[in-house]
Amino acid sequence: QSALTQPASVSGSPGQSITISCTGTSSDVGGYNYVSWYQQHPGKAPKLIVYDVTERPSGVSNRFSGSKSGNTASLTISGLQAEDEADFFCASYTSSTTVIFGGGTKVTVL
C-alpha cells in the first residue's frame, strides 16, 4: 500500500494561515474518520496534534485544526508562529486494519 500523498513543503509568514493536504483512497482516508496529524521537530519524537479528523488532544493549541473531504484530509495552522516550523505527517487507519502515514511536509516559517 502506497503512502498517503502530502506536499513536500509548505511555507508562510508569521501570522498567516497555511493548509497541508493529505490524499489517500477510499480504503483509508475516505473510508474512515480516523485521520491523525503529527508534528515532529528535528531530533524529537512525533507529537499527536489532531486525531479522528478534527479532534485535538488536551494541551494542543487551537491554532491547529483538521478537516476532511472525500479522500483528502487537511491540516490548517492559523496564526503561524516560528515554533511551528517542523515536519508534519498525516496518518490514517486502513481497511486492512493497519495504519498508513503520509510522506511528510516540511513547514517553513518565512
Added chain:
Amino acid sequence: QVQLVESGGGVVQPGRSLRLSCAASGFSFRNYGMHWVRQAPGKGLEWVAALSSDGNNIFYADSVKGRFTISRDNFKNMLYLQMIGLRAEDSAVYYCAKDVGGGIRCPGFWGQGTLVTVSS
C-alpha cells in the same frame, strides 16, 4: 505523566535478531492498544505493527510480516518487538506509541525511540 521508554536497539549484522522493549508508565497500560512505528534516518514515518489492549488482535505491515513479532505483558506494563532476519532496510529509529483507544486506530503518545542499525 505518561512515559514510554524504548530499549534494545543497537548495531546488528544482516540476518541476525534483535528484541526491542518499551516500558510504559503513567497510564493504565492494559486499556490501550500499542504500536511500533519506525523512521529511517532522514526519512518519513513507517507503521510497523500494532496490537489491541488485550493482545488478541495483532497486525503487521507487509514489509515485516513473518519476520517481526509484536507482543505485550499487561502485568509488567511492557511492549516488545522481536525482530528476526534483519535487513539493511530495517535500519531506523523505532518508536513505541500508545493508541488513543483500546483498539488499533491511531498512535497517540510516542516514546523517544531506540536506534537499530543493520550493518555488516
